Amino acid sequence: MPVPVHVALLNGYAPRWTDALVSGIADALSVPVEAFPVELDTVVAFAPGRRQYHATLLLAALLRHRRDPAAKILGLTSMDLFIPVLTFVFGQSQLDGPGAIVSTHRLHSEYYGLPPDEGRLVDRAIKEAVHELGHAFGFVHCPEADCVMRASTYVEEVDLKASEFCSRCTRSLEEAGRR
Amino acid sequence: MTTRKILIVDDELSVRGSLEEWFREDGFHVETAEDGNRAIAKMEAGPYDIVLLDLKMPGMDGITVQRRVREIDPGAAIIILTAYASVETAVEALKLGAFDYITKPVDPDDLSNLVRNALRQKELAEENLRLKEKVSELIQSAPIIGGSPKMRRVLDTIRTVAETDSTVVIRGESGTGKELVARSIHAQSKRRFFPIVAVNAGSIPETLLESELFGHEKGAFTGAQYRRKGKIELAHGGTLFLDEIGDVTPKMQIDLLRVLETKRFTRLGGNQEVSSDFRLVCATHKNLEQMVSEGAFREDLYYRINVFGIEVPPLRERPEDILELARFFVEKYARAMGKPLRSIAPAAEEVLVRYRWPGNVRELENAIERAMVIGQGPAIEPGDLPLHIESGGGTEPAARSLAAVEKEHIERVLQEFDGNVTRAAKTLGIDRATLYNKLKRYGIRR
Numbered sequence: 001m002p003v004p005v006h007v008a009l010l011n012g013y014a015p016r017w018t019d020a021l022v023s024g025i026a027d028a029l030s031v032p033v034e035a036f037p038v039e040l041d042t043v044v045a046f047a048p049g050r051r052q053y054h055a056t057l058l059l060a061a062l063l064r065h066r067r068d069p070a071a072k073i074l075g076l077t078s079m080d081l082f083i084p085v086l087t088f089v090f091g092q093s094q095l096d097g098p099g100a101i102v103s104t105h106r107l108h109s110e111y112y113g114l115p116p117d118e119g120r121l122v123d124r125a126i127k128e129a130v131h132e133l134g135h136a137f138g139f140v141h142c143p144e145a146d147c148v149m150r151a152s153t154y155v156e157e158v159d160l161k162a163s164e165f166c167s168r169c170t171r172s173l174e175e176a177g178r179r
Numbered sequence: 180m181t182t183r184k185i186l187i188v189d190d191e192l193s194v195r196g197s198l199e200e201w202f203r204e205d206g207f208h209v210e211t212a213e214d215g216n217r218a219i220a221k222m223e224a225g226p227y228d229i230v231l232l233d234l235k236m237p238g239m240d241g242i243t244v245q246r247r248v249r250e251i252d253p254g255a256a257i258i259i260l261t262a263y264a265s266v267e268t269a270v271e272a273l274k275l276g277a278f279d280y281i282t283k284p285v286d287p288d289d290l291s292n293l294v295r296n297a298l299r300q301k302e303l304a305e306e307n308l309r310l311k312e313k314v315s316e317l318i319q320s321a322p323i324i325g326g327s328p329k330m331r332r333v334l335d336t337i338r339t340v341a342e343t344d345s346t347v348v349i350r351g352e353s354g355t356g357k358e359l360v361a362r363s364i365h366a367q368s369k370r371r372f373f374p375i376v377a378v379n380a381g382s383i384p385e386t387l388l389e390s391e392l393f394g395h396e397k398g399a400f401t402g403a404q405y406r407r408k409g410k411i412e413l414a415h416g417g418t419l420f421l422d423e424i425g426d427v428t429p430k431m432q433i434d435l436l437r438v439l440e441t442k443r444f445t446r447l448g449g450n451q452e453v454s455s456d457f458r459l460v461c462a463t464h465k466n467l468e469q470m471v472s473e474g475a476f477r478e479d480l481y482y483r484i485n486v487f488g489i490e491v492p493p494l495r496e497r498p499e500d501i502l503e504l505a506r507f508f509v510e511k512y513a514r515a516m517g518k519p520l521r522s523i524a525p526a527a528e529e530v531l532v533r534y535r536w537p538g539n540v541r542e543l544e545n546a547i548e549r550a551m552v553i554g555q556g557p558a559i560e561p562g563d564l565p566l567h568i569e570s571g572g573g574t575e576p577a578a579r580s581l582a583a584v585e586k587e588h589i590e591r592v593l594q595e596f597d598g599n600v601t602r603a604a605k606t607l608g609i610d611r612a613t614l615y616n617k618l619k620r621y622g623i624r625r
């Protein structure tokens with residue numbers, strides 16, 4: 001029985017490409033995916049000095065809004081995320097845990113002084129969403145250059161990898177009966 | 180691939196938690212500690228590949244923790260993390276051997292690169308250690324010379340046992356080349372790309388032998404300032420050559436048996452089990468069967484090690500090899516001393532073949548080395564050889580001074596015990612100081 005994925009659109013963030021994201025996740029993980037809005041209290045997660053949101057605290061708040069304990073939940077936000085010690089993160093998840101969170105804040109080309117490119121933004125959002133969900137499904141980083149589970153600490157690395165799992169990760173995904 | 184281990188030391192829970200998740204996703208085995216004392220306790224139970232260490236913590240400060248961590252495991256790469264940038268402390272941390280120093284918050288890419296580079300450096304350092312062992316092994320290896328039927332049988336057996344992973348016991352008189360046989364087995368085995376590590380149990384006191392074989396943790400005994408890997412650990416993947424296994428004490432026999440059965444052990448002063456995949460080749464000039472029947476050697480250990488036996492014949496039982504060996508040593512020392520190659524005069528050949536060589540190949544090698552040093556002519560003459568060899572067959576000339584006889588006897592006993600003064604003195608019935616005085620007086624080199 002495939003584990004369903006719930007995409008939580010946080011605090012009114014509902015980009016027009018949400019359907020593309022849902023399909024991208026469903027294709028990569030071969031699981032049913034459903035999106036719905038969720039309102040979180042973000043005050044405790046906001047760090048005024050950094051003007052960023054603490055990803056771990058947001059994720060903890062998100063997990064309190066799970067509709068189905070059997071599902072994995074993915075929060076989608078445009079808020080800039082960080083974890084203490086790091087300047088930013090694209091997303092955060094719990095390894096083999098119930099959920100993950102992904103931010104599009106630094107996935108926009110405009111953030112890097114380039115013209116808007118929605119196609120690229122959607123592509124990056126799908127890759128980061130599948131990557132963080134991959135961790136929630138128990139996957140660690142993969143050394144394969146084009147695997148979605150390859151670590152990417154800057155946006156060019158996100159562009160370089162594929163939105164799918166490599167053959168080895170696909171095999172272990174199948175063996176674990178997660179798809 | 181072995182899972183890499185990282186220890187995160189920081190007093191802030193949020194920092195520990197977020198870094199722990201970050202590195203777990205990267206495939207690390209992660210442990211955390213909130214202060215210096217807990218960090219040290221974790222290090223003692225280690226080992227870790229990387230230690231991420233906060234410099235400012237309540238209680239023990241980061242620099243002190245770093246010093247202790249380095250003492251416990253000099254091989255762990257330390258990366259200093261701090262919220263307060265200070266050039267002085269950064270310089271101090273780097274002087275104390277930290278791999279690098281970063282200020283919180285750090286760019287994720289910088290942290291990834293730093294950790295990747297630290298791991299690479301650690302792997303290179305470990306590879307360097309393995310290569311050093313390998314180089315020293317290659318430098319020491321030499322071919323086994325001898326076309327006599329007895330030596331051909333030995334060479335055939337070496338080829339047969341090399342293909343297996345079984346334990347081998349090499350027996351033979353002192354100086355017959357048992358270590359050479361062990362190295363030849365290793366060089367022809369599937370373990371040849373890993374080191375052969377040699378330990379002579381007969382020349383090391385029991386307490387030191389234990390530390391030599393099993394390694395030790397910092398503080399295991401006076402003078403143990405650092406964690407040190409033992410020979411068993413260094414032989415991982417390769418061969419452990421344990422010479423003079425008949426001299427191993429009963430307690431050490433138990434420890435050895437356990438390691439052979441489980442391939443696991445603990446370093447001295449430690450409680451963490453370490454595993455090592457090695458093949459044991461041992462050698463002895465003693466009669467192990469007799470030692471077993473007398474209760475001096477454990478029967479279970481005897482059966483565990485005596486899977487294959489190789490008997491290296493004494494030189495007197497293969498006189499047809501003497502001249503081939505002598506020519507090999509002439510070439511060896513001519514090359515080493517930068518001298519022209521010399522032949523062996525027929526008269527000297529006759530002397531060499533007639534002599535009984537109680538010190539075996541080692542004695543022959545020493546005699547040729549001496550002849551190459553003192554001889555001047557194009558050929559080695561009988562006069563270039565030591566007097567007792569020149570006189571033939573080990574028989575004593577009648578008119579000799581007491582001092583000459585004493586000198587020669589001391590030389591023989593020393594040779595018998597591979598230059599071990601303590602054991603030679605015991606056999607001669609004199610104390611070590613007296614023996615040292617005699618060695619000095621007669622100009623005897625060990």
